[in-house]
Amino acid sequence: MRGAISELGKALKSPKLKSLTWYRNPIGSVEDMNLFTRALSQSNALDELTFMWNSNENAFQRTKLNDDDAVLIAQSLGGNTHLRKLHLGNNNIQERGMRALYEAVNDTSTLNALSDSNHSCHLRGLSEYLNLYAINSDQDSNGLYTNRICKIHKLIVKRYRNGGGNVPHLNTEMRGGDSVLLAPYLMESVVRRHDSFQKRYNESIECLLGLLYELVKDWKMAELFSFR
Structure with a gap:
């Protein structure tokens, strides 16, 4: 053997x-x-x-x-x-x-x-x-990219629905003065990931606006608008 x-x-x-x-x-x-x-x-x-x-x-x-x-x-x-x-x-x-x-x-x-x-x-x-x-x-030519998108979207939705929200996690996981520059990209990615999830599973998660509102209300907005 x-x-x-x-x-x-x-x-x-x-x-x-x-x-x-x-x-x-x-x-x-x-x-x-x-x-x-x-x-x-x-x-x-x-x-x-x-x-x-x-x-x-x-x-x-x-x-x-x-x-x-x-x-x-x-x-x-x-x-x-x-x-x-x-x-x-x-x-x-x-x-x-x-x-x-x-x-x-x-x-x-x-x-x-x-x-x-x-x-x-x-x-x-x-x-x-x-x-x-x-x-x-998803094992097509774009499978790796699509799998990553959908898994990250499911995680942020789970954090949102469980009551604790995403902001405490983001504050821990994205530290440093430059993290504020990620805010616009993160909001854009929430929409993009939702659309990809909807296309893949033919269903929509009814909390997209809630996710965006959470980010606009509580994560880095004050710091972002302080830039000139």
Whole structure:
């Protein structure tokens, strides 16, 4: 198995390898599984990976991907924008691993973290509780850009609707004297992101004016109009 994984690592370096299915090939040790996940992280050309039903009766839990493996894969997604589809059904990934994968593609801790998330990889086979299948769903030539737009729009809408609003977050995430110069661009982006969301999902979020009013009323307007 270790020799096979080593050969796989060499093959994954080829720009010609676009799709890989690892199916019913049990990996029996922690060391071999770590080697497998490291081999996957080396590929810059792989578009689709399927890892399913890799268990046997004698080593049922270990031969499936677990939380530690999911964390390693999530880390590799931070710098891999080539992988378009990742199928991880029928594995032993629990809440910690699912959360790591979710945050790799949808880190909502800050706007910058969300912008830097992976917007290209479509994840399948995990919990519907995290709604991973819907995070990166647009795979056309403009998919990465559209996914980022829609995720940021959903975050600012969620902050607005939860009652706390966006202003406290913006004051924390956009500090410095030059942040006032971002105010017009942010208001413009709210409208642009709303329009993109509406076009993609064929539905409108009925709080666009509320979002704009919040920004005009409470964020950087006094400072902006003090410029001459």
